[in-house]
Amino acid sequence: MKSKPVRIAFILPERVWAGSVYLTQELLLVAGTLLSASEDIAASMLFEIHLLAAGTARVKSFAGLPIKADLALADSGNYKVVIVPAQFAPTGEMKGHDSAYAGWLTVQHAQGALIVSLNGAVLLAKSGLLNDKQATGPISERAIFARHFPKVRFTPGKRIVVNDQIICCGGINPTVDVCAYIIERFFGQHAARKFVRHTTTDTLQGHEHLAVWSAQFKQHKDAQVLAAQHIVESSLAHMPDLTALAAAVHVSKRSLSRRFTDAVGTSLRSYVAECRLEMARLLLRTTDLPLTLLADECGFGSTSSLVHAFSARFGSSPLRYRQLQPGSSI
Structure with a gap:
């Protein structure tokens, strides 16, 4: 039996980039046709997508293209994913319907929605959801964040930043990667991989x-555990020991171990192991690195340790896994 489509909302602020809306909408729609191998968009739809406006039924893009909203914010209900598209020349001040969008985003996030900024971090920052968090976006917005949103750690050099049910993208290229994540989150790795194979030749960098x-x-609120997770993910090849990791996030070893398990649902040791295995899968899919170098890159002590852990987790040796990837000539 076909599962019910996942509800996704795009908000339509003033001077929205129409391309940011329509490109992402069509990428998410095509995911269903790719998975079902059908050209029937309605029958194969994975996502029920609504375009929402706070004011009039039509919003003009910055280039003057009219975009018709499907619903008003007040009539929209709850969504699993909310997408904040790019705006042309946003400002730090609350203008027009900004306060309505900001309040609505806060409510959706509190009710469990995944919030995705596609170069829409300024509007998202007006909601307060980015306070004390890292975010990314165009480098041209650095001054806006410094002046109006000093609590946000704005890092425009990052392509993607993920924290607390919020994803921020900088630039156009990461749009496909974020769509793939949304697809995998709700419909599994098979659907996401099929989507990626047909929509991009690029891959995310490992971190x-x-x-x-x-x-x-990371769907928890423990800031120090989140900080520890970020350190783990960026330090797989040279992982700090528990003492150094606890010191880096300003807690005791015992407290970090307990809080990590409570927040993440798995032990720190298990989390490190899962991160290393996921990185190994990525490198096997996207590089021709020999296993000796791949094992070093992922933080395994030796090639034999990599082979043993990978085979136990996925039921296939690393080389066999690589051979089974589409386009492999090995």
């Missing part, structure tokens, strides 16, 4: 891939 993959383990 960015882990940031997106690990979002499923």
